[in-house]
Amino acid sequence: MDLDFWWLLVIPVAFALGWMASRHDLKALLSESANLPRSYFRGLNFLLNEQPDKAIDAFIEVAKLDPETVELHFALGNLFRRRGETDRAIRVHQNLLSRPDLPVNERDHALYELGQDYLKAGMLDRAEETFVSLQSGDHAQGAQRALLTIYEIEKDWNRSIETARHLESMGAGSLDLEIAQFHCELAQEALQQKKPDEARRQLERALKANPQNVRATILGGDVDAASGAFEAALAQWRRVEEQNPAYLPLVAEKVMKAYEALGHAEDGAQLLTEWVDAYSSNDLLDVAYKYVAALRGADAAHVLARTQMQKSPNLAGMSRLLEAQQAAAEEPRRSEIELMRSLLQQRTKNLPRYTCQNCGFRARLFYWQCPGCSGWETYAPRRVEPVPASN
Ligand SMILES: [Zn+2]
Structure with missing residues (x-):
């Protein structure tokens, strides 16, 4: 029994030795462990007993006595931050920074980690201040990336553009895709403030940064439509x-409204049915179906729904097809179809979603920046139904 108990005690020590052995050779380790202050083992003990605050105090004590424990502080600080215990992570990193003998590169590293702690804790002002102080050295580029994140959260698009360009000049690669989106954000703000000239200026810059940016084209149409220039708006959206x-579903409703405003609703319905036919999109069909039913009657809408359903079967399409059949049916068949349709509609109402291709976040609305992972243009502009798991 005594022997078994001894082995239990050895396990945590073996872990600690393993950690140290990975960094030093055994000979150096043995001489080092003999020199390690007692507070180091006290700290380790507190950590293993899940008493993190006492562990921090013990390690701070070690750090005062032994300058070799910097790596231990970084490991500890990152561990706390990952677990969401940002106040503890901040304490660890601040303590490191308070050491007067800390070499410059370690000092930069500690500042960078402290900035990440503040960012994670939502203390954006302090995070910004910390990252701004890191203008050179190994962590300068990482600091600029973090600053870009902060300016995006704050919706400070001018500074986002400035920082993205600065990052490019530091060799971070092209950020044209993001920069075009920042200009689109500025254009959208200008549009809301009824400043069409400023909006157009920003859209021009967006397309200069990224000629593939569809959002700028869509917003260009919005600016024209806002001033009643529907012909010009249609020309933009058709581009x-x-x-x-793939982005046509995002403009389908706008296009129909513009044709209606010009008194050419039938031309709009015709264009939409052509798009449905060419691109076989259920999102396009949603819009086209509504207008075709209103303008050309139930039979024409039925044909449209059936053709698309044959090309691309799905539950939402089935619900729409039943709706079309219901409109043409006589009683009592009509009531039966109504029952099936409402049942199916309840089940499928929230099914089709936009899905982020980066993090998988699903949303009812289309976003240019993912609310889950903050990536730009990570949503495919089509809603998809989840595929049920097969047995
Ligand atoms: Zn995402």
């Missing part, structure tokens, strides 16, 4: 087809 037809 989306040349740029990337």
Whole structure:
């Protein structure tokens, strides 16, 4: 029994030795461990007993006595931050920074980690201040990336553009895709403030940074439509087809409204049915179906729904097809179809979603920046139904 108990005690020590052995050779380790202050083992003990605050105090004590424990502080600080215990991570990193003998590169590293702690804790002002102080050295580029994140959270798009360009000059690669989106954000703000000239200026810059940016084209149409220039707006939105037809569902409703405003609703319905036919999109069909039913009657809408359903079967399409059949049916068949349709509609109402291709976040609305992972243009512009797991 005594022997078994001894082995239990050895396990945590073996872990600690393993950690140290990975960094030093055994001979150096043995001489080092003989020199390690007692507070180091006290700290380790507190950590293993899940008493992190006492562990921090013990390690701070070690750090005062032994300058070799910097790596231990970084490991500890990152561990706390990952677990969401940002106040503890901040304490660890601040303590490191308070050491007067800390070499410059370690000092930069500690500042960078402290900035990440503040960012994670949502203390954006302090995070910004910390990252701004890191203008040179190994962590300068990482600091600029973090600053870009902060300016995006704050929706400070001018500084976002400035920082992205600075990052490019530091060799971070092209950020044109993001920069075009920042200009689009500025254009959208200008549009809301009824400043069409400023909006157009920003859109021009967006397309200069990224000629593939569809959002700038769509917003260009919005600016024209806001001033009643519907012909010009339609010309812009129709350009989306040349740029990337996958984005057409985002303009379908706008296009119909503009044709209606010009008194040519039938031309709009015709264009939409052509798009549905060419791109076989259920999102396009949603819009086209509504207008075709209103303008050309139930039979024409039925044909449209059936053709698309044959090309691309899904539950939402089935619900729409039943709706079309219901409109043409007589009683009592009509009531039966109504029952099936409402049941199916309840089940499928929230099914189709936009899905982030980066993090998988699903949303009912389309976003240019993912609310889950903050990536730009990570949503495919089509809603998809989840595929049920097969047995
Ligand atoms: Zn995402």
